[in-house]
Amino acid sequence: MERALGRSPTFLVGTERQKYNLAQLQRREQHLSEEYQKNKPLCFNASTYQKTHPLKAQAGHRDADATLVSPMMLGVADGVSQIEDFGLDASQLPNELLRCCEELAMAQLLPDKSAQLDGSYRGPIPLMRDAYEATESYGSTTALLAILDNSTRIHGKLHPMIAVLSVGDCELLVLRRLKGQELFETVFHTEMQRIDGNAQCPLQISRLTEDIDPNFDEDIAIEVIEKGAAVHCVSIYEGDVVVMGSDGVFDNLFLEEVIDICNQMLPAWRDGGKFMPTPPALLKQVSMRIVAECHRKTQPDYRGQYPNAPIGKGGKRDDTCCVVGQAVEFTQAHRDVWSRIRRQQKWQGLLSWAGCGEELRRCYDHELRRCNDEESNCSSRCTARGRPHGPGSTYSTYTDSEPGSSFEESDSRCCIL
DSSP: OOHHSSSSSOOOHHHHHHHHHHHHHHOOOEEEEEEEEEEEEEEEEEEEEEEEEEEHHHTTTTOOOOEEEEEEOOOEHHHEEGGGGGGGOOOOHHHHHHHHHHHHHHHHHSSSSGGGGOOOOOOHHHHHHHHHOOOOEEEEEEEEEEEEEEEETTEEEEEEEEEEEEESEEEEEEEOOOTTOOEEEEEEEEOBBBGGGGOOOOEEEEEEETTTOOOOOOHHHHHHIIIIOOEEEEOTTTEEEEEEEEEHHHTTHHHHHHHHHHHHHHHOTTTTTTOOOOOHHHHHHHHHHHHHHHHTTTSOOOSSSOOOOOOOOOOOOOEEEEEEEEEEEEHHHHHHHHHHHHHHHHHHOOSGGGGGGGHHHHHHHHTTTTTGOHHHHHHHHHHTTOOSSSSSEEEEOOOOTTTTTTTTEEEEEEEOO
């Protein structure tokens, strides 16, 4: 498989190697804060896209990546495909882990007192530990969470933050248009947790059978979360863009390339105008283009030359997933829609929004975009709330994720709910 795919994807890391990685790891914690601005409760408006590398798909390998998009949390988990060699589904643990993380986040972090009844938020590490203990699947995965916390107050005033938890080599960027500027700049960037520069053996969250690793003990997995996770606390403001990806993204694309894609595809705010959330469909197109550009790095040009990539010419042929999110105001509409979804979950006996498939996701998106379909309703709602409405700016839509793809112009109409 390594010969066929070029640079190999992530290897399964056994218990003894995990202990070595933990011993070598220098855990970094960072708290970034800026000058206080007048803030309000925020949530994520986001979309995601993932794709198995064509060569891996041709070889019959399933996509082991998992992504999470919810109002209070974004997540990426990169499952180790090598687990399939032992007859297991490598995607089960990363998907179950993110589902459990989301269930806890939505119970603890929704800006509503009633949402706190299921337990108080104690930070990203306890949340990840509790989520892991609630899982049952076998496998191994890296994980990256962006948790939006609206409970922080500085000098008695609301100051939304995101807690970033990283185990392994997924990465996250926070982009912001600074005052008076039209282009995004990086205000925060995580680092990959790779020991000794080994791109195949990052820190991993695992649950393994005796056949795979006779030395495995779940206490090691808990230790990886509690002692190995990198935790950062970052101020977040309305309009900030969060880009998260598996190592398949950041091994293949330089940071400048990711930022350039966002600057090209996400329209700048109007001069003197109020912020308007980016349509989720456009965020989806941005994530699709990022994944497509990653896969293009593994293809030679017409001269037979491979493009440069952070990991070396030709990059790495791997499953690739990307989440692109934007911080927007958490409104009464979000609260009402989420309350209806929670009631529907209880009636249907579902564990979480992420675990119930696309049906409830479409329900949530449909409810939040409902006024887009009726211009008169959109106008009356926005006027009543004193907010701008009407046609958004023209933007380029990415129409395909394969080589030779084109762009087409679309007129976006959106309403702030």
